[in-house]
Amino acid sequence: MKRILIVEDESAIAFGLQMDLQGEGYEVVIESDGESALQRARKEAFDLILLDLMLPGKDGFEVCRELRRDGFKTPIIMLTAKTQEAEKVLGLEIGADDYVTKPFSPRELRARIKAALRRGTDDDAPTYRFGDAEVDFARCELRRGGKPVELTAIEFKMLAAFIRNGGKLLSRDQLLDLVWGHGTFVTDRVVDNHVVTLRKKIEPKPSEPRYIISVRGLGYRFDG
Numbered sequence: 001m002k003r004i005l006i007v008e009d010e011s012a013i014a015f016g017l018q019m020d021l022q023g024e025g026y027e028v029v030i031e032s033d034g035e036s037a038l039q040r041a042r043k044e045a046f047d048l049i050l051l052d053l054m055l056p057g058k059d060g061f062e063v064c065r066e067l068r069r070d071g072f073k074t075p076i077i078m079l080t081a082k083t084q085e086a087e088k089v090l091g092l093e094i095g096a097d098d099y100v101t102k103p104f105s106p107r108e109l110r111a112r113i114k115a116a117l118r119r120g121t122d123d124d125a126p127t128y129r130f131g132d133a134e135v136d137f138a139r140c141e142l143r144r145g146g147k148p149v150e151l152t153a154i155e156f157k158m159l160a161a162f163i164r165n166g167g168k169l170l171s172r173d174q175l176l177d178l179v180w181g182h183g184t185f186v187t188d189r190v191v192d193n194h195v196v197t198l199r200k201k202i203e204p205k206p207s208e209p210r211y212i213i214s215v216r217g218l219g220y221r222f223d224g
């Protein structure tokens, strides 16, 4: 069972998160200020830390920075109330892995958590599961219901890019860079066409996508 430390001083949010994540099968521990969070994280092992930015005493920035300085490699997702703060989270390079802005959808947060946990265990668990699908990164294979599904190299790269960025909106430009490589001359249309063929191979009902979600005018988001 994966253990998650939630550091959040607003008890309603902390409690809601706890209920949701326990329902997903995670073990959850809550701390409500920076200093106790640091003590807890140093004493016990966690697979992931959800860290609110605005906390009494030491804030999320300081907590994150101190943990990284001490050599902790646990994935940290910051919870921020403002987009400007979110930009700062990444800009300051304090060592956070990701951020989610409040109010967040439980579904988005769950996807981000899954993605962060996956990145955290890249070496010992090179497979990813969603629905009846299993993606084997070591062998570049997709299986559904245990049976191999044939993917082209581009389709596999695209699926891998979606999984590694689970829950995050990817623009067509970002997908071009991630899948075809920077500077390749491919049109947006080509990206869309590959999304269509990939959906046929991973979606239970390709006409009503459940995993690769279109975000109108902006791009795509993977909810696996």
Ligand code: CA
Pocket (backbone or CB within 6 Å): 008, 009, 010, 052, 053, 054, 055
């Ligand atoms: Ca707060």
